[in-house]
Amino acid sequence: MLKKCIKNAFIKLRRHNSSSSSLISRISQQKQSQSSSVGDCIQKVNHQSSHFRGKPSRMATKEEKSKKSVCIVGSGNWGSTIAKIVGHNALKLPHIDDRVLMYVYEEMVNGRKLTEIINETHENVKYLPGHKLPHNVVAVPDVIQAARDADIIIFVVPHQFVRTLAATLLGNIKPNAVGLSLIKGFDSAKGGGIDLISHIITRHLKIPCAVLMGANLANEVAEEKFCETTIGCKDSAIGPLLKDIIQTDYFRVTVVGDTDTVEVCGALKNIVACGAGFVDGLGLGDNTKAAVIRLGLMEMVKFVDVFYSSGKLSTFFESCGVADLVTTCYGGRNRRISEAFVKTGKTIRELEEEMLNGQKLQGPFTAEEVNYMLKSKDMENDFPLFTAIHRICTGQMPATEFINSIKMHPEHMTPKYDDIDPRKHDHHHHNSKL
Numbered sequence: 001m002l003k004k005c006i007k008n009a010f011i012k013l014r015r016h017n018s019s020s021s022s023l024i025s026r027i028s029q030q031k032q033s034q035s036s037s038v039g040d041c042i043q044k045v046n047h048q049s050s051h052f053r054g055k056p057s058r059m060a061t062k063e064e065k066s067k068k069s070v071c072i073v074g075s076g077n078w079g080s081t082i083a084k085i086v087g088h089n090a091l092k093l094p095h096i097d098d099r100v101l102m103y104v105y106e107e108m109v110n111g112r113k114l115t116e117i118i119n120e121t122h123e124n125v126k127y128l129p130g131h132k133l134p135h136n137v138v139a140v141p142d143v144i145q146a147a148r149d150a151d152i153i154i155f156v157v158p159h160q161f162v163r164t165l166a167a168t169l170l171g172n173i174k175p176n177a178v179g180l181s182l183i184k185g186f187d188s189a190k191g192g193g194i195d196l197i198s199h200i201i202t203r204h205l206k207i208p209c210a211v212l213m214g215a216n217l218a219n220e221v222a223e224e225k226f227c228e229t230t231i232g233c234k235d236s237a238i239g240p241l242l243k244d245i246i247q248t249d250y251f252r253v254t255v256v257g258d259t260d261t262v263e264v265c266g267a268l269k270n271i272v273a274c275g276a277g278f279v280d281g282l283g284l285g286d287n288t289k290a291a292v293i294r295l296g297l298m299e300m301v302k303f304v305d306v307f308y309s310s311g312k313l314s315t316f317f318e319s320c321g322v323a324d325l326v327t328t329c330y331g332g333r334n335r336r337i338s339e340a341f342v343k344t345g346k347t348i349r350e351l352e353e354e355m356l357n358g359q360k361l362q363g364p365f366t367a368e369e370v371n372y373m374l375k376s377k378d379m380e381n382d383f384p385l386f387t388a389i390h391r392i393c394t395g396q397m398p399a400t401e402f403i404n405s406i407k408m409h410p411e412h413m414t415p416k417y418d419d420i421d422p423r424k425h426d427h428h429h430h431n432s433k434l
């Protein structure tokens with residue numbers, strides 16, 4: 001069932017992509033009709049932001065014109081949370097423009113446009129209820145209008161929408177803009193591989209793209225509970241700028257250069273979280289769940305080793321690695337839906353619709369994308385946990401078979417004598433330790 005849905009979604013996406021030029025012209029036409037209301041909002045914020053700093057309203061100075069402007073493409077649970085952080089930071093940072101435009105996929109909520117609700121109440125009542133956004137964050141329903149003047153574009157939409165948005169933005173952003181992707185997931189590449197989302201952004205939009213991943217359940221970050229995150233950025237000139245706009249006293253940022261590993265960790269841990277949810281649904285207890293988390297971690301490490309061989313083991317010890325894996329396997333949406341999947345017998349798609357109020361799951365899609373690659377390389381048996389999770393999500397295997405399918409895991413079959421310190425076999429050395 002889910003497999004069929006995913007297939008249909010890809011077919012639709014391909015059709016959508018092939019008609020991207022007509023989409024752009026449609027959007028430009030829409031833009032003209034929307035521009036007055038959005039323009040009003042933007043002007044209002046320009047006026048308000050000088051007010052925030054106690055400055056009288058006047059023409060922008062040269063210094064103000066050289067400020068970097070930030071746009072957020074996405075406004076879901078995490079998108080809105082990051083808008084809150086970036087909006088507050090923009091007001092404090094002298095080199096960042098006060099105004100932060102946030103692209104909102106327009107929808108009607110209680111008979112009103114979501115963008116209008118956000119711009120009037122400063123709250124994303126659908127995706128982040130109960131948290132006020134700063135007034136300098138402006139919701140914009142047209143992605144081109146939101147991003148065209150931005151120097152820094154933060155991408156934070158569910159990963160299945162990124163290609164369409166990139167096609168829409170092509171040729172409509174500043175050529176020297178910089179991207180930052182907060183998106184956890186992959187895309188299937190032609191010929192049986194996967195694409196990293198940041199690579200898709202770079203290839204389509206011809207801009208560099210850093211990534212941000214970490215143990216960051218959005219609601220907890222929005223409540224300003226302390227946590228850490230990891231930015232993967234290869235350019236030492238851009239890393240500090242991105243850190244400036246993201247870091248707060250409760251949200252601490254580490255910047256590393258191993259960008260691909262950061263992103264792969266963020267995507268793969270969502271698959272493992274589905275496994276943790278199955279364990280909870282089956283009532284198997286904490287030891288079993290810990291085993292699934294550990295085997296999941298080992299498959300994540302192996303995945304990087306096999307497919308991204310320049311990746312560093314140390315990156316797994318950053319927030320994007322073990323920490324994100326743990327938080328998602330205990331508190332995330334992928335875990336919660338997967339538990340319900342086992343307990344109710346409903347499909348993942350049905351549960352997503354019933355339980356998430358428009359929010360999107362990334363784990364089952366990511367498991368599908370990873371399986372597409374493993375299958376094409378005849379490597380499904382090398383990653384039994386990822387493979388089993390994909391088969392369970394798509395109804396090819398009952399969840400009750402989950403643990404059986406990982407009992408013969410390569411981790412249990414391969415001796416690790418290499419790891420034993422040879423000095424421990426040295427009788428003299430051993431005795432001297434006692």
Ligand SMILES: NC(=O)C1=CN([C@@H]2O[C@H](COP(=O)(O)OP(=O)(O)OC[C@H]3O[C@@H](n4cnc5c(N)ncnc54)[C@H](O)[C@@H]3O)[C@@H](O)[C@H]2O)C=CC1
Nearest residue numbers: 075076077078079105156157158161183184217218359360
């Ligand atoms: N929510 C969280 O706790 C965290 C999420 N992430 C990642 O951030 C990314 C975005 O997740 P969330 O902000 O939580 O989104 P979400 O799960 O709340 O997704 C809903 C968003 O998708 C938009 N949407 C629906 N249909 C669309 C379409 N056709 N085109 C474009 N947008 C459409 C909705 O308007 C809404 O903004 C995901 O990759 C997720 O894994 C990362 C860290 C934490």
Ligand SMILES: O=C(CO)COP(=O)(O)O
Nearest residue numbers: 214215216217332333334
């Ligand atoms: O990525 C997340 C936490 O870092 C959120 O995970 P879920 O999508 O499973 O809620």
